[in-house]
Amino acid sequence: MTRLSGWGANLHADSVLKEPESEAQIKASIDRAGTIARGLGRSYGDAALNAHGRVVGLGRFDRYLAFDDATGTLTCESGVSLADIIRDFAPRGWFPMITPGTKFVTVGGCIANDVHGKAHHVQGCFSACVETMTVLLASGDIVTANRTENADLFWATFGGMGLLGVVLTATVRLRKVETTYFRQKAIRAGGLEAMLATLDEYDRTFPYSVATIDVFATGSRLGRGVVVVGDHANRGELPARLAANPLRVSGPPRLTVPFRFPEITLNRASIRVLDAAIQRIQARKPSFGHYDDFFYPLDGIAHWNRAYGRRGFTQYQFVIPFADGLRRLHDTLTAIFSAGELPFLNVLKRFGRASEAPLSFPREGYTLAIDFPIRTNTAALMKRLDAAVLDAGGRVYLGKDSYLDAITFRAMYPQIDAWLEVKAKYDPQGVFTSNLGRRVGLAR
Numbered sequence: 001m002t003r004l005s006g007w008g009a010n011l012h013a014d015s016v017l018k019e020p021e022s023e024a025q026i027k028a029s030i031d032r033a034g035t036i037a038r039g040l041g042r043s044y045g046d047a048a049l050n051a052h053g054r055v056v057g058l059g060r061f062d063r064y065l066a067f068d069d070a071t072g073t074l075t076c077e078s079g080v081s082l083a084d085i086i087r088d089f090a091p092r093g094w095f096p097m098i099t100p101g102t103k104f105v106t107v108g109g110c111i112a113n114d115v116h117g118k119a120h121h122v123q124g125c126f127s128a129c130v131e132t133m134t135v136l137l138a139s140g141d142i143v144t145a146n147r148t149e150n151a152d153l154f155w156a157t158f159g160g161m162g163l164l165g166v167v168l169t170a171t172v173r174l175r176k177v178e179t180t181y182f183r184q185k186a187i188r189a190g191g192l193e194a195m196l197a198t199l200d201e202y203d204r205t206f207p208y209s210v211a212t213i214d215v216f217a218t219g220s221r222l223g224r225g226v227v228v229v230g231d232h233a234n235r236g237e238l239p240a241r242l243a244a245n246p247l248r249v250s251g252p253p254r255l256t257v258p259f260r261f262p263e264i265t266l267n268r269a270s271i272r273v274l275d276a277a278i279q280r281i282q283a284r285k286p287s288f289g290h291y292d293d294f295f296y297p298l299d300g301i302a303h304w305n306r307a308y309g310r311r312g313f314t315q316y317q318f319v320i321p322f323a324d325g326l327r328r329l330h331d332t333l334t335a336i337f338s339a340g341e342l343p344f345l346n347v348l349k350r351f352g353r354a355s356e357a358p359l360s361f362p363r364e365g366y367t368l369a370i371d372f373p374i375r376t377n378t379a380a381l382m383k384r385l386d387a388a389v390l391d392a393g394g395r396v397y398l399g400k401d402s403y404l405d406a407i408t409f410r411a412m413y414p415q416i417d418a419w420l421e422v423k424a425k426y427d428p429q430g431v432f433t434s435n436l437g438r439r440v441g442l443a444r
């Protein structure tokens, strides 16, 4: 048995972990008593955990199978990571079309969570860049799924949390870029109303936008923070020192957190110092930023999750509709900041239209993701937040979640029954299962 956890390191499970390198080995590693696929374990909670059951790690199933340099269409095994793709294709002028806030995720993991980036309103979710995939089903059959063939399986696999089968290969479209730099701009907002107005305004002029809230601002300054907007920089606009190497790719992280910090390290005083530093760094962004600073600021420190200590942390991410969004966000932030917990790193963005995938998380509205080191009352706060988000007509992201219950999940995701029909069709015996799947009622 191997003890596994998600990125939050707050939930753990002992499982039989297999790490196959070929299709035949993956087939052989499926345990019909209960199996879940795992990528690089960047989901925060228990999505890739299966207590006392089988976990199939896809990290070694990572070969490229075909690439068309004219269209940027890449076919690869599902364990290929976005970091691999950037390392190997960015120097040739190709970048992932849609990327979450870390590049240490597999293509399979991006599909299973239908991940979103900082430009969801323009680009949609990861499903928007996937042309086709092959899926190993519980029957042992390998089927092709795309918009015309097995379309029900194709759409249900996005946001399906690995519970329909193992994605073996995928054909994804990459984005043509002239440089690996971003033209960027930071705008300070003095309170929540100004913050949302700034996000709304820049939505029309810049594809990428993201805000960070000062977690110590309360009262009339609640929601104060910095919005950073940006777009891919063209070669011609780069300053000379960057233009010399316009498609620069960075290496592995140079810093690391070597062990779990003692819990006292993160306290109100230390978070206050870090929060002020983050606000300052965000507000003083240079005009051009490298993709690692723009998309992946946390990837620069390996194992940064250890800084949250032995009990780990959780990230709470929700989306609520634009209508009445200001009042609802105000109330939710007030609940978060007055709970006596230690909310810390956070990201506020706008989402555009939902994808066709029944369990895909993003839908039109404001989305906030915020970290909490685990303390005695964290679970109780998450429950209160779940109720408030549901009441606002919103939903919580499974890729980050650790606490949602089946009744609340069903109320947040009204297309659950359509998804369960697909599950019954392709996995009637319930072979694919996980701690998260059982918790929220997607698996037995």
Ligand SMILES: Cc1cc2nc3c(=O)[nH]c(=O)nc-3n(C[C@H](O)[C@H](O)[C@H](O)COP(=O)(O)OP(=O)(O)OC[C@H]3O[C@@H](n4cnc5c(N)ncnc54)[C@H](O)[C@@H]3O)c2cc1C
Pocket: 007, 036, 037, 038, 039, 040, 041, 042, 043, 044, 047, 048, 058, 078, 079, 099, 100, 101, 102, 104, 105, 106, 107, 108, 109, 110, 112, 113, 114, 115, 116, 117, 118, 160, 161, 162, 163, 165, 166, 167, 168, 298, 399, 400
């Ligand atoms: C710092 C940080 C920033 C993040 N930012 C964002 C963000 O901006 N937007 C966003 O959407 N997410 C974000 N995430 C979450 C992350 O993108 C997702 O959780 C992603 O799914 C993790 O990929 P993974 O390869 O690590 O998969 P894992 O975490 O190992 O697994 C995630 C899910 O994918 C399934 N899965 C993995 N491989 C396969 C496969 N081959 N076939 C079928 N199912 C499979 C697993 O069963 C599990 O349900 C962030 C995470 C971190 C740590």
